[in-house]
Amino acid sequence: MNARPARTSARSVDDYRETIEALLRPLAARATEAVAVPESLGRLLAADLRSPVELPVFRNSAMDGYAVRAASVVVAPVTLPLAGVIAAGQDGRAPLPDGAAVKVMTGAPIPPGADCVIPVEDTEADGATVTVLRGRSSGEFVREPGTDVKVGELLVPANTVLAPRHIAALAAVGLARVPVFAPVRAAIVTTGDELVAAGEPLRPGQIYNSNGIALAAAARADGVAVVSVAHSVDDPRVFRDLLATATRSADVVLTSGGVSKGDFEVVKDVLAPLGGVFGSVAVQPGGPQGLTVLDGVPVLSFPGNPVSTMVSYEVFARPVLRELAGLPPVTVRAERLVEPVRSPAGRRQFLRGRLTEAGVESVSGPGSHLVAGMAWADVLIDIPAEATDLPAGATVHVRVL
């Protein structure tokens, strides 16, 4: 006799997703590491960063021009003796002689005594003197220390994903290394006697293993470090050994296959006795799901049809993994159906769809084996559990892939 759970016993998508999220969210407090600033692009900052210096570090010139006392150029034109030249990077600590000018390059220190800079465009020079054609007020074209950032001031707050503009600021204050969160580490274990690695010849009954490669790519795209991708034949000892390795090195384990109602469900057979909960979620594709905490590590067990695996990842794992990586949430928006859609009652359905000028159309069929067709989709069309017939023009939510 086969168990026949009533449809109503299936958990809702949101309920199941929230269960997974509650298991994974504690990873927000995971380990941190120090990385070199030039290698920090896209990393999630683990602490508030305050500036160890003030910027500008010293009074400097905003222009190529002449540093003078504003009092010397109140009446213009006026010709002043030239007391020297300060290039960017030079010391610039010699005071400006009374009534003189010093040539300064952009970024060069302003000599003590000078309080404004006359842009080179407003001058005429002959080597010994400079004629200032237009006067300036005290402070003009002078960059004062600390006007960009002060010592101890917040530069970049914790939980920022470091973008080039943040990295520019960190480099400008001389920080060499910054604390970032280690990425969440995922291990992937696919199962199935029928699966063969790419490049191998197919014997009758065999297919290529796409789930390991596809789950690894999806996790990486969401900021996860994929520490291993292993494949298990449908032998409980082999699967159990691979799982033990996976839980030793990863924060979360993703498995595919072996969770359904067949005679050889290696994932369910191994994990259910270890406390795994295997059951039905009211979703299509991806109905059979398993969830186990093994050696303290959450193990998410997705069904093995390639589209089921990817939709399960997308719906149940991706939102929380992106949250943990500090990445923007999955984009969900309303679109109009280009054509009518039928859907089974009682199950939320995620159809592969493509955006067009007119709205969203489904691509490929609903079959969970249509993995090539999925490549043409750019969204998942989210059909509510209670909808069975949606007319063309109906508004649906789509999740952008």
Next chain:
Amino acid sequence: MNARPARTSARSVDDYRETIEALLRPLAARATEAVAVPESLGRLLAADLRSPVELPVFRNSAMDGYAVRAASVVVAPVTLPLAGVIAAGQDGRAPLPDGAAVKVMTGAPIPPGADCVIPVEDTEADGATVTVLRGRSSGEFVREPGTDVKVGELLVPANTVLAPRHIAALAAVGLARVPVFAPVRAAIVTTGDELVAAGEPLRPGQIYNSNGIALAAAARADGVAVVSVAHSVDDPRVFRDLLATATRSADVVLTSGGVSKGDFEVVKDVLAPLGGVFGSVAVQPGGPQGLTVLDGVPVLSFPGNPVSTMVSYEVFARPVLRELAGLPPVTVRAERLVEPVRSPAGRRQFLRGRLTEAGVESVSGPGSHLVAGMAWADVLIDIPAEATDLPAGATVHVRVL
């Protein structure tokens, strides 16, 4: 005497950007390389990929259940002898005996002679026989070969940035390696005697070098391979040597500093005699710009103030580099100004801005040295060259950083 180019001689932002784009676009025909499918995430596909196999590869079951002839189950319930079990991965070439059933798992081959699958939920079995409670028509729950993709059918078109769903499809048809474009290679050469590497102590007049690190991060974020980041003191021989190295290994060279009106403009001094065009673009920050083709390699010379460098990259280099990497264009959208803005006449201004509920507000000041302040910006506010006073509530375009 100093040259004083009239403001009207400055080139427009769009004109200058288009000149740079015309120089860089031929890189769309750059070298390709073969990468392993699991390493192909985010790479730009260099050729149409057609399927070397059909999917499904063989007739297989969409369900855990019993493969039968539909003719045997026209009248249900009906009890059939059980002729065996076919698991996924098994051969499945033995024909179905007349009037019998074979147990099949999802993905298992359908034996010759069977033409539909009865889901396990609609059966009762005792080991020797199976009772089918509900009949099915020919074809139900049978996946026919080639219904997902046929041999030679387009799987993923050239110029696709490979996402997990594409990688799933490539893996499913057994492709091990795929042709992708090599990334555009950039070399970065910063200049300035005043610049010191992070971690070193600052002497008077010195500042930390942020431009090399920031430009490298920005280029990497746009899919560019940064092959070198070098710094040159303001010595023409040193700069010339570093440039020669850069042009040997890169498709494009970015320099910062040394392009303005000072006495020690090493970039302009070296490159202008080699055919470089140095002049003024009607933009703030980032007015002084240089463009050279050296040893066949475009050299984009940005001014050295950190904000000028980054805005120059953003406005002149980023759009075409993203296009070459197959990445989506920079997002530009209309926003309302939260506060009034003043801008110099005749120059398009890019202010650092931050989005709020009420619209966009400027952060930090307009000064091109305010690199720490730039970290708080999430957009550049694009103020047209002709605008001098924009009131609060005015609509402006912003470029999302």
